[in-house]
Structure formats: structure tokens, C-alpha cells
Amino acid sequence: MADALGWWGVPLAIAAGTMRGGTPFLFVSLGECLTEKSGKINLGLEGTLLTGAMSAYAVSYLSREAVGDVMAPFLGVLVAGLAGMVLGAIHGWLSQQRRVNDVAVGIAMIIFGSGIAFFFGKPFIQPVAPQIPTLNLGAWSDVPAIQAALRISPLFIFGVILAPAMQWFFKSTRWGLLIRAVGDAPEAARAMGVSIFKVRMLSIVGGSFLAGIGGASLSLYYPGVWTELISSGQGLMAVALVIFARWNPVQCLYASLLFGGAQALGPALQSVGVDSFYYLFNAAPYVLTLAIMIITCSPKKTLTGAPGALGKESS
Amino acid sequence: MLTRKSFEAILLPMGAIIVALLLFGLFCLAAGANPFGVYGSIYKAAFGQWSSWQNTLIRAAPLMLSALCTALPARLGLVIIGNEGALVMGGVGAIIAGLAMGTSAPPFVVQIAMALLGMVFGGAWIAIVGALRHWRGVNETISSLLMNYIAIALLNHLVGGPMRDPSSLNKPSSFPLEDINRLGDIPGTRIHFGLIYGIVACIIAYILIQRTTFGFAARTAGGNIRAARIAGLPVGQLTLAICFLAGSCAGLAGMVEVAAVHGRANESLNVGYGYGGILVAFVARHNPLAAAIVSMLLGGILASGGILQRSHGLPDATVLLFQGLVFLCVLYSESLYGKIPALQPKSELAHPSA
Numbered sequence: 024m025a026d027a028l029g030w031w032g033v034p035l036a037i038a039a040g041t042m043r044g045g046t047p048f049l050f051v052s053l054g055e056c057l058t059e060k061s062g063k064i065n066l067g068l069e070g071t072l073l074t075g076a077m078s079a080y081a082v083s084y085l086s087r088e089a090v091g092d093v094m095a096p097f098l099g100v101l102v103a104g105l106a107g108m109v110l111g112a113i114h115g116w117l118s119q120q121r122r123v124n125d126v127a128v129g130i131a132m133i134i135f136g137s138g139i140a141f142f143f144g145k146p147f148i149q150p151v152a153p154q155i156p157t158l159n160l161g162a163w164s165d166v167p168a169i170q171a172a173l174r175i176s177p178l179f180i181f182g183v184i185l186a187p188a189m190q191w192f193f194k195s196t197r198w199g200l201l202i203r204a205v206g207d208a209p210e211a212a213r214a215m216g217v218s219i220f221k222v223r224m225l226s227i228v229g230g231s232f233l234a235g236i237g238g239a240s241l242s243l244y245y246p247g248v249w250t251e252l253i254s255s256g257q258g259l260m261a262v263a264l265v266i267f268a269r270w271n272p273v274q275c276l277y278a279s280l281l282f283g284g285a286q287a288l289g290p291a292l293q294s295v296g297v298d299s300f301y302y303l304f305n306a307a308p309y310v311l312t313l314a315i316m317i318i319t320c321s322p323k324k325t326l327t328g329a330p331g332a333l334g335k336e337s338s
Numbered sequence: 339m340l341t342r343k344s345f346e347a348i349l350l351p352m353g354a355i356i357v358a359l360l361l362f363g364l365f366c367l368a369a370g371a372n373p374f375g376v377y378g379s380i381y382k383a384a385f386g387q388w389s390s391w392q393n394t395l396i397r398a399a400p401l402m403l404s405a406l407c408t409a410l411p412a413r414l415g416l417v418i419i420g421n422e423g424a425l426v427m428g429g430v431g432a433i434i435a436g437l438a439m440g441t442s443a444p445p446f447v448v449q450i451a452m453a454l455l456g457m458v459f460g461g462a463w464i465a466i467v468g469a470l471r472h473w474r475g476v477n478e479t480i481s482s483l484l485m486n487y488i489a490i491a492l493l494n495h496l497v498g499g500p501m502r503d504p505s506s507l508n509k510p511s512s513f514p515l516e517d518i519n520r521l522g523d524i525p526g527t528r529i530h531f532g533l534i535y536g537i538v539a540c541i542i543a544y545i546l547i548q549r550t551t552f553g554f555a556a557r558t559a560g561g562n563i564r565a566a567r568i569a570g571l572p573v574g575q576l577t578l579a580i581c582f583l584a585g586s587c588a589g590l591a592g593m594v595e596v597a598a599v600h601g602r603a604n605e606s607l608n609v610g611y612g613y614g615g616i617l618v619a620f621v622a623r624h625n626p627l628a629a630a631i632v633s634m635l636l637g638g639i640l641a642s643g644g645i646l647q648r649s650h651g652l653p654d655a656t657v658l659l660f661q662g663l664v665f666l667c668v669l670y671s672e673s674l675y676g677k678i679p680a681l682q683p684k685s686e687l688a689h690p691s692a
Contacts (some may be wrong), residue, residue, distance in 0.1 A: 067481065071661075120673035124396055126417050126479055130616055135662025141655030142365065164391050251655075256487050302498060306491035311482045313476075320476035332343065 032168055033291050039172035040287020041280050042179055043245035047072065047254075048279035049182040049198045050237030052268065053189055054107075054230035056275050059265055060193065061226035062206035062332035066075035066115055067128025067259030068234040070136015071107045075238020076143035079103035080249035084152035092153040100155070100178070100239040107235020108228045114229035119187055119220055133258075140251075147249050176244045178236070182276070185233075189272035202226055206330035234258065255286075256309070263312040267319060269328035285311050344347075346681040351621055354671035355635075359417065365659060371650040378539045383645040386636025394530045398531075398637030400425070402536030402614025403591035405622065405629040406543050408607070410584040411478070412624040413547055414577060415560040420482030422612025423489035423589045424460035428589025429596045430493055436515045436596070453535075453593050458640040460589015467579030472574045479612030481658055491610050495606050496610075511604035521598035523645065532594030533543065536630065543626035546583075556580055562634040588612070604640055610658075617661050621668050636661070637654040 050067050057066045065071075083099035090098060114132050118125035158180075161173030193199040204212040205222040213219055237257070242249045264282060268274035289304035319326070351400055363373030384394050406533050407421040435455040439448045467485060470476040494510075501512040521530050528540060547553035559566035559573050614636055620629035645658040676682065 088483060117670060120670060122672050122675065123669055124417075130417075130419060130620075131662060131665035131669055132611060134617065134665055138655055138659030138662040141685050142653055142659045144368070145653035145655065147608070172387070193361075208489060258481075263484070266477075298627040299499065300495065302491045306488050309487040309491070313484045313488070314480060316476045316481060317470060317474050320475045320477070322473060 030295060034294055035172050036291035037110065037287045038282050040291060041284040043174060044286040045279045045283025046176065046182060046235040046244060047257045048261060048264060048282045049186070049232045049276060050240060051258050052264045052275040052279055053182070053185060053272055054233030055261045055265045056230075056268070056270055056272055057202075057233065058125070058191065058227050058230035060204050060206045060330055061223045061331055062209060062330050062335075063118055063223050063227060064117075064125050064129060064262065064334065065111070065118075065147075065227055066126055066259070066262060067110070067115055067132025067136060067219075067229060068129075069254065069256065070138075070140070070262070071110045071231050071234040072238040072241070072254050072258040073137045073140035074237030075103035075107050076108055076242035076253050077140040077147065077238075077249060078235075079108040079239030080152050080242040081144065081147045083154075084147060084150050087153050092119045092132055093100060095153050096155040096243045099243055100236055103235040103239035104232040105235070107231040107233070107238070110139075111228040111231025111234075112224070114231065115224040115295075118227075119223060124312060144249060146156060148251075148275065150325070152243070152245050152249070155240075157161040157244075176240065178244055179241045182279075186272045186276040193272070203330070208250055209332050231282055234261075255305075260308060260312050263316055264285045265313045266326065266329075267312075269326065270330065271328060282308050297298055340621075346675065346678075347623065349681065350436070350671040350674055351623070351668055354667035355403075355664055358660070358667040361663050361667070362660050365663075366652065366656075369652055369656075370542070371652055375644075376646065376650055376652070379649060380639060380642040383642035385607035389528075390638075390641065394527045394634060394638040395533050396637075397640045398609040399532035399536040400591040400595055401614050401618050401636055402540055402630050403532075403587045403594070404611050405550050405618035405633060406539060406615075406626060407460075407588035408620065409624040409626055410580050410587070410631055411464075411468070412619065413556050413560050414580050415551070415563070416468070416471065416478045416577070416581075418464060418467060418581070418584060419462055419479060419579055419616050420485045420585070420612075421615040422608055423482070424585040424588035425592040425595070425612050425615075426464045426486075426489040426493050426607050427463045428456035428460035428592025428602050429607045430496060430677040431589060432456035432596045433512050433515070434592035436519055437473075437501075437513055439519075441516055441518070444519045445516075448516075449521060449597065450526040452519070453590060456589045456593030456596075457586035459509070459590070460592060461584075461586035464585025464588070465578055465582040467585075468577045470553060472577045474485060486612065490605075490669075493603065493607060493645050496604065501603070503602070506602075506604070508603055509601045509606075514602045516599065517601075519597070520601055521594065530594070530598035532598050534631035535594060536633070539590065540626040540630040543583075543587070547626065552576075552579075569620045581674035588615070591615075614661065617665050620665065641663045 044200055051072055055068055082102040083096045086098050087095040104245055118128040119125060155176055157174040157176050159174055161170040161180045164170055201222055205219050209219050209239035241253050268278045285307045288307050290302055292304055293301055366373045366376045383390055385391060404421045404425055405426055411418040432452040434454040437524055439451055467478050470481050472477040493497040497512050502508045503511055503513045524529050555571050559571055559576055559647050595607055598605055618629050618632045618636055622632045639657055643654060646652045646656050647654055
């Protein structure tokens, strides 16, 4: 029956992959969006993602005896977020020191975060951890491909709700205003008596919490294993994705779905027998990111929506 | 003569490395290994005797070349981290030249062609990043990172399809180079000639940046791009030229790995010399001569990876974790310049006679 779908399997697989593959993009890009709104860049979310993936998997595996197969993965998600916050605190503190460049700290955090993940994650490569239960919206169909495609994770739904919520947060709350003020005009915020250090620290730690959850969606949802190759640069692409989304959380959602779909292209085509350019199709998200940046960037003016203090030396 | 300022520039990174070593010891303790035993093993495996020195230097060679890929553009104010991609592309260029020429020319000529094509491939790869930066305003850090992934996908495509040697089953690889075309060892050692390439490249890069008008122009543009434009410096051409040179150094590293170590192109090319090179460049504060020395240190740490696994039961990512710690500590030490009183030059008032 799955064979009966034939080439129709390709758009179906891409649609399913869009949701599965888009979830980590969604969390990391929302995290990066929150961070960049405060005027700092966190390139190190790739490391945070890996640490999140590892700690979620490890906790889910270790706690299954104590809390059962249903709760264990959610505990894993929470711990992944907390682990992300620890890395975020390091980034937030170090990148605000005198003469320290936030891009350089980000590169260091990529190395450090992946080092932590692989160092402590080695024993968890073999065992099988309980996965986050999914909502099977495709139960009405007896075509396995459709059932698989409509198996939706609560994490994905949470992310979809989070995007407009964050939009509202930036637009309509006092805290959102403070973050935007610090990101756009730090001097003015300082004159208002706001501690730039604290606001940026909280934004970076909060963003890293979301990136950690994005990591958990990799190891406990899709692809649902823990290996050292689990992340294929989603944490880095998120930085470009936020630029593409013009620092707007709802557009981050659309952009994440686009990237998830691009990522599903290679495996979807391989499943119907087109595998001669497998590796090149797998590079589709990177080429897409680069193409988007080439089209949207301009040497003449700063981008609309960009926080004013982003990438500037802090005073 | 050492002034207090350069004394500070040497002491602070060294202090940072020592702090990183201490923190690293805590991680080893957490993993159930004796930190002092680990330190001892690293020292023995990296610098303990001549044979371990040779292992260290073999790894230092590609690191030196790859570090220049970050260090040179840094003088222009660009943070380029496309080392891994340029290295991979250089390896691809080298294997294309080496396989195409085969035995039709003397090995010496084939090796030069391999080095040249590797440098052109790597250089063009990073020049694209520079061009995008200059004409489209694309952030060079992110674009160079994306280019890494694209380069690795290209390599996997080439060695898994068009260039695949059917006899390489488990690890898709290109056809092997002819034995006579492989880069030999420095007589009396196991160290290949790549080390000479690396040291020479670092010296040339140092002279180019510090002692030529070209380097002066680049440093000026890096210091203040608007002033450089007003002074009539061709900023676009400078960006392209520096990026091409930077990429060609990493490309040469790829050629060295292909021609001296692996003898063919496969996924062993992207084992992390690119990311190690970024670390080296930052620790050396983008000074090419210092990069040569830091490469030997990091090469030693990489060389000790095996022994940490075998005799202390530590995972192979231990080396990666240590690199991350060193990187973070060195970045923090940047904020201490001018802060430690004992390292500051004495003020004029204190020396009225001077």
C-alpha cells in the first residue's frame, strides 16, 4: 500500500519531514530570536543543541525505572532545557566581558558544548531510551505512510503555540519591551535604569533553554536516537534562519517549516529510488540558507527588524 | 627584547591554558580518572620522547595551515571559520590533480600540481565568502560555516559516486594516488614534508602581514574600514585577496592530508583539523608565527587522544572537551589585558629620568 502511493510518497514524506525536521529548527530559532532581540548573538546554540539532545536521552533512559515510560521522556526534555541554561549562563557571562567578542565565544561554545555532549554521552549511544509519546492523528487511515506522516509530537505543537506567544511577549509585555530596548538602544535602556547585563543574561539563558529543548526533540522525537552525528548543523542554521525571519517569532515558525522540508528532500527522494545525488540533496538546507542570505542581505543598509545593537561592540 | 606588553601577551594565554588544564582535571575526576595521571599521559604521549614528538608534529602541520585560514582574514576584521570546508575542497582539488596526471609526469611535477590545484580550490572556496561579504553584506562567519557543510556534502558525493573506488566498501573513497606521487617523509623521521609547508606558510604569512605594504593596507582596512576607503585603499580587492590566500592555506592542508597521510580522498579529511585551526588562530591572537607554536601544542593534545582512551578509559571526545575549555579560558583572558597591575608598563611619572 505504501508502494501504491508511488511518487505521491514524496510530497507526503516531505510534509511529514517538515513537521519532524522542523521542530528542532523551531526551538533553536525561537531561542536565537530571543537572544538576538537583546542585542547579542549566540552562535554556540549548536553546542547547546547537542548537549540538550544528549542529556534528554540520558535522563529519559536513566529515569524510566523510577518514573515510567511516559513521564521519563518529559523529564528528559526538562533536563535538556536546564542543561541548555547552564551553557547559556556561561555564554551570557563570558560574552559580556570587556574586549570579548560574542561570535568568538559562540565558536568556543560550539566546541565546548559538543565536547560535553560526546564526553558524557558516550555510554548512552547503545541503550534505547523511551521516546516522547506522539499523537496519532492518522489512525483513521490504513496506509502506513499516512499514519507515519500524521504522528505528531506534542513538542511540535508546543513550538507552534510558542511562536505567536513570543510575538505577543515582545509586543505587549513590559519584559518584552525591556528586551527590545536593550537590543535596540542600550544607552537609552541604561538611562532608564535597566541593567543591560541582567537583561541580556536572562535572554541568553532563556534562549538556551529553548535550544536545549530543541536538542531533546532530536534525540527523543526525530530521529529519536542519540549519536554523535545527530545534529547536522541545525543550531548554526538557526542563526541564519532568524535573519531570514527578520527577528519575528511567527516568521521563525514558517522559516523552520521551510527548512524542515528542505531537510526531508534527500531521504524522501531516496525512498522512491532517486539516490544518485543523495548527499547533494542532503546539502539542500545549507544551500537554501546561503541563497536566502545572499538574496536578503545588502551591503548598503542594515536589515529591517534587526536589533540596533546587534553585532556592535558593547560599551 | 621583551617589553612588558609582549610579556603580557605571552603570559595571559599561558595562564589561560593552565586554568583550562585545572578545569579539565575536574572533568577527568568526574569521569573517574586521576587528573595527574591524565596530565602525565598527555605529556608523555605528546612530548615525552622523539617518537611522540613526531606524532605531534605530523598533526601540527595541517593545524598550522588551517589556522592561517582564520588568522589572515582576522587582520581585515573578518571572522572566517570555513577552515574545514576549504581543507576538504583542497583535498578534492589535490586528488583530482593527482589522479588526472597519474604517472604521465615526474612525481615532483605531480606534487606541485596537486598543491596548486588544492590551493586554488581552497582559495576560491573562501574567496566566495569574501566576495559575498563585500558585495552582498552576507555575514562571513555564518556563510563560511554553511560552506563547510556544503563542501563536506560535495566530498561525500564525489567519493560516493563519480570518483568512487569500487574496492572501498566500508568507507567510500576515491581511487588511491600512485605511490610515487605521495608526499614523502623528512629524511630520518616519520614526519612528512607537510610540516615544512606549514612552517614556511606561517613565516610567509607573518612577513606578508607585518612587513609589506599589502599587509599594512589590510591591517588599516581591518582597523577602520571607512578611513581605509577615504585613503583610497581598494577594500574589495584586499578582501578577495586575503580570503583567497587564507583559503589556499587551508586547501594546502587538505592536499597534505591527501598526499601524505591518507593517499586518497575520503571522509577522513574532515576529522576536525578545520575546527582545531580556528582554536589555534584565536589562541595565537591571529599572529602567524605564534600559530605555528600553538599548533604544536594542540597537535600534542590531539596525539594523546588515543592513550587517554586506552589507559584512562576516557571517551575520545575528551580532546574536544579540552579544546573547548582552552578556547573559553583564552577568550576570558582577553578581558584581562591592562587589568593586572604587575604586567603594565610603568608610567612616565614613575620614571622621570626616562
